[in-house]
Amino acid sequence: MIRLVLADDQGMFRQGLVRLLSLEPDMEILAEAMDGRGAIALAEHHQPDVILMDMRMPQVDGVEATRTIHQRFPWIRILVLSTFDEDDYIQASLRAGPLGYLLKSTPTPQLAAAIRTVYQGYGHLGPTIAPKVFTQRRPPCPEADYQHRFTQRELDILHLLRQGYTNREMATTLHLSIGTVKNHLTRILSQLGARSRQAALWAHQHLTPPHSLADASHDLRHGDR
Numbered sequence: 001m002i003r004l005v006l007a008d009d010q011g012m013f014r015q016g017l018v019r020l021l022s023l024e025p026d027m028e029i030l031a032e033a034m035d036g037r038g039a040i041a042l043a044e045h046h047q048p049d050v051i052l053m054d055m056r057m058p059q060v061d062g063v064e065a066t067r068t069i070h071q072r073f074p075w076i077r078i079l080v081l082s083t084f085d086e087d088d089y090i091q092a093s094l095r096a097g098p099l100g101y102l103l104k105s106t107p108t109p110q111l112a113a114a115i116r117t118v119y120q121g122y123g124h125l126g127p128t129i130a131p132k133v134f135t136q137r138r139p140p141c142p143e144a145d146y147q148h149r150f151t152q153r154e155l156d157i158l159h160l161l162r163q164g165y166t167n168r169e170m171a172t173t174l175h176l177s178i179g180t181v182k183n184h185l186t187r188i189l190s191q192l193g194a195r196s197r198q199a200a201l202w203a204h205q206h207l208t209p210p211h212s213l214a215d216a217s218h219d220l221r222h223g224d225r
Helices: 009-022 036-047 060-070 087-095 108-119 132-137 152-162 165-174 176-193 196-209
Strands: 002-007 027-035 049-051 079-082 100-103
Touching: 002 009, 002 036, 009 027, 009 108, 027 036, 036 049, 036 060, 036 165, 049 060, 049 108, 060 079, 079 087, 079 108, 079 152, 087 100, 087 132, 100 108, 132 165, 152 165, 152 176, 152 196, 165 176
Parallel strands: 002 027, 002 049, 049 079, 079 100
Antiparallel strands: none
8 A cells, every 4th residue: 555645735636636546546645734844744753655745835845845855754755746847946846856746737547657656666757847857967978979879869768768667658758659769779779788678777877977867857766677
């Protein structure tokens, strides 16, 4: 059972979320908070598995609450639910340490799937959020030829691969066909001299200079599938 805490200053939104998520057989709503201060208190009291966190709330906002909870209770997963999709807002939110970021308009089936993904320790970005994160990324490359080894699209695919995305999920997130994703993966494996995804991830991790990949989404940390 996935134990949840909801943090949002809009009572009607919380009520609707409780009603919808209560229909999920593997989820339990433990408590609700109307601001970041309440979210921190509920995190300490209930020790939930996942907190659904709004970013813009009174008193203590979601960014500060996320940062505090992430520092004090790093085992608690946080999934951002926000109405804002501006680049700067997304980057600031992700630096606080959540494992995912979705818009409040996300359909319930996709939200439930994201909760399960985050609960397992994997990062999850909404389909309109991921491109914004990748666009902001400009990796420095101490090796003279590193920046020429992969295209920006291949770097995007490598990052999603590290998050455990399937070919179909990568295609959906990056708005590509599955065939195109497979072609990119084939070239990535060739460039790295790898025969499998796991080998490619290992080679890329040891080749990539420190801090060169996705600093903006650094806190979407998890193990490889």
